[in-house]
Amino acid sequence: MITLSSVTKTFGDAANPVRALDDVSLSVASGEIFGVIGQSGAGKSTLIRTVNLLERPDSGTVTVADRELTALSDRELLQARREIGMVFQQFNLLDSRTVRGNVELALEIVGVERRQRTARTNEILELVGLEHKAQQYPAQLSGGQKQRVGIARALASRPRVLLSDEATSALDPETTDSILQLLRSLNKELGLTILLITHEMDVVKSVCDSAALMSGGRILEHGRLVDLLSQPGSQLARGLFPLGELPEGTSTVIDVTFVGLSSERPVVAQLARTHHLDVGLLGAAMETIGGAQSGRTRLELPGTIEQHTAAIDDLRAQGLVVEIVRSGR
């Protein structure tokens, strides 16, 4: 649905260039929620702004819904933008318009006539649960309600893609959850493709199907969460399952990741039984990630190198992902 191909964007002048996007390629499948995570200054906002060409890349192409935006004329680009919704961290609602007026703005811009505007606005306000606030002004709303208006406005003209730039970063945790749930349900009910930007792993964990990790204008890794989890060395997977610091010492420590059904298996008990290893459990986390039950445990293995190798081979043979965090002596 969204494809960025070798996109580059540099700010500043020749003396002090800031490479906000450094040869970024990315592909978001139709109907998925794709999260881009990274620290402040990583280039996330620049990335999402290139998708509707609020920021025109220096080089590379942007394709949305099979249309190459970077090749369009200005007029065609306006049309294309009307088919891509966007929500913002600071909501960006017009203070001068009511909730209804803010949603109708999107329809006025597209040129929908009055009666249809009213009908569509009622419909979309109901969808985001704000029909009773239609006549209020943004200043009278809570942060979460403002963002619902932002979402309603973005979706009023029925786009198939929604871009979200830190939409929940100005909200408290509970409100964040309710907005994320709304995005999830819109994604399911409308088949909406969502590209979202965040600096919080919890956001990725709770709603995303796929994710990319961004740093210094580059995408370090990306993929479906279920695939990333079974990818040894994945920083994203480590972020999804923070298991804390390694204990002191020289013992062998491994991380075992289960995705899907295998999470049911009693690994620790089995290692003890089959390999006679008195395994130490250093940490464990269970999450529903990308819709699948997943978990990761960090184990400390006593015994000899040979025993470790045999145990690890055995686990891998069962389809579990094993990562050696520290190789003991």
Next chain:
Amino acid sequence: MIDSNAPGFWPQLFDTLLKATGETLYQVGVTMLITLILGLALGTLLVVTDRGGILERPFGSIVAGRIINAVTQTVVNLGRSIPFIILMIALIPFTRLLLGSAFGVTAAIVPLTVAAIPFYARIVEISLREVNEGLVEAGHSLGATRWQLVLKVIIPEAVPGLIRGFTTTVVSIVNYSAIVGAIGGGGLGDVAIRYGHQRYSVIHIVAVIIVLVAIVQIVQVVGARLANRMSHR
């Protein structure tokens, strides 16, 4: 010296003031009507053709944008920096060309307008610049054209500031309209000069001051009320 005890003094004073107030209101009213349109247009042009503005490249040319912006800036600065009394005199030939006469109640509207437009344009510029950049961005994301951005996003969001600035401009123009009286522009300034200055009638001076203060007060109160009512922050 006018004798305030003479029969008919007070009715005459009243008639004179009424007529002069009408003239002043007419001058200021017409001036402000023209200023509202042209000042708004000029101020908007200043903002949109500036670097990073939404009309940075009119007709696809950044050079055109720079030129339009520079010319507009110069016009506004020029208008703002010439003292009104000098502007008024300098404009006499122009007014004569335009209206056939350089003096009189209507003729005075020309210098008043020429002074008011740059004054208001600068205030419009400041008000529009205060509109949150994020709203323009939201407009862009909705696929708004440049006209739609100006008419549906930027100007509506700036309305409270535009009203307050308009009020300030009206007050200045009421002030200038009194100066115009000195060169035959009629109005309350004319009364102050003819009766107060030339014929030493303190009562006339005081009466003119009272009327002017009342006008300014009313304009300010109405302006502030309207601005608050239009502000939904």
